[in-house]
Amino acid sequence: MIEIRIHGRGGQGAVIASKILAVSFYIEGFQVQSFPAFGVERRGAPICAFVRIDTVPINLRSEVYTPGHIIVLDHTLVEAVNVCEGLGEKGTILINAGEKRIAGMDFGRFRTGYVDATSIALKHGLGTATSPIINTAIAGAFASFTGMLKFDSIEEAIHQEVPFKQKENALAAREAFDTVALYSKG
DSSP: OEEEEEETTTSSHHHHHHHHHHHHHHHTOOOEEEEEEEOOOOOOOSEEEEEESSSSSSOOOSSSSOEEEEEOOOOTHHHHSSSTTOOTTEEEEEEEEHHHTTTTTTTSEEEEEEOHHHHHHTTTBBOOOOBBBBBBHHHHHHHHHOSSSOOHHHHHHHHHHHSSOOHHHHHHHHHHHHEEEEOOOO
């Protein structure tokens, strides 16, 4: 079983990002689960969303405590939350941050990628200047960074799960897919 944990803030699109990834994996023939974990949080509060993927039906019904992959939608969460908690030995981290923002961050031994999904979302008119919606961009970046999904599956999932600005969302996902980079400190 493959497990993904997404860290974000309310309103950034973490829940929809988890759905896009789950639908993408489903399109490629996998069994999937996608669900959020939050209480009475409001816009801007830290939240998590989860995705499970397997070749057999998934009966596990708990949060993801030992993910193989972490996605961080807001780089400031790295200082507020232990985003690496429980990450497996060969785990990956994908973070929404520009090159200047990620410089100096330490993710230990984990393979880490970054993409400026915020700038990409703003460029394509997704959300507002103060609240960009980065879910489709981060999904595209995840597909490329991990090599686990074809872009066509991400694009089809966007058409199924995102009712507004489908063209712009697909373009944002493609741009993130093409520009995600491997982070190496120092």
